[in-house]
Amino acid sequence: MDIYILIGLVVTALVVGFAFIKGDEPERLGSAAFVMVSLAGSLSTAGGMIIGPRWDLIGLDIVLLGVFVGLAWHTRRTWLVWASAFQSLIVTGHLLLLASIRPPSFAFAAVNNMANYGLLISIAVGTFWAWQERRAAGLER
Template sequence: MLDTLYSQIGLLPAVLVGVFAFWKGGESERFAMGAWVLGWMAAMLIQPDGYLYVGFQWPLFILDIAMLAVFAGLAWRYRRSWPIWAAACQLVVLTAHIAFPLAKAASMEAFYTVLNLAGYGILLAIGVGTFWAWQDRRAAGLE
């Protein structure tokens, strides 16, 4: 996965948001980022290599359902808005899993573009949530 310069540069936002979330985030942001990192590593292990269509990717679909459950659980447990945005981006990923086999004209590049952009949306939601949690603690004088 990290064999090209493009993939290494693409991982840079994840590393930056991850460091920020674990350094300045609250409990929910750290949990979400930890789940995202574990999900990313699991996806790298179970996804097929190359751009060839190998049929419906059940393991990735089940992993993405689990990630949606994590974000939905965080939205339910904590009174924050960013998990709702992260869950919405994750729902786009699940929709792409379902829609791609039905769209005969869609390419694998289009499928992976949707997955990558939704992943960056999730990272953006976690980053914004981390910033808000950090600012709330600063305003309360806890930092």
């Protein structure tokens, strides 16, 4: 396993663990959806080459975008708007492939990876804010 994959897994585990321990319901739902889509995407058989549209990944990413937009619609959390924006970058990359606008595969992968780190940062910041709001209200030490 490559060191970059291990770093990504550790960062994901830390952020999701933080969200489940210190976050409220939107943070838990958003991080759970992120993990479920990530796991489902890694179980998808690909072979590593981006030759054509990957319908399974496109569907998963659209579902995750729907989860973030739906949570943003029903809650007053600003981190969900940022998470929706990062996820829409990923969906836009898929749409470029569908429209036969072939970006270089390394560019597609770079945007995808950076957007995923943006998602994790959004979840971590949102969890921190929710935790601090509870502490300020005296609901938690």
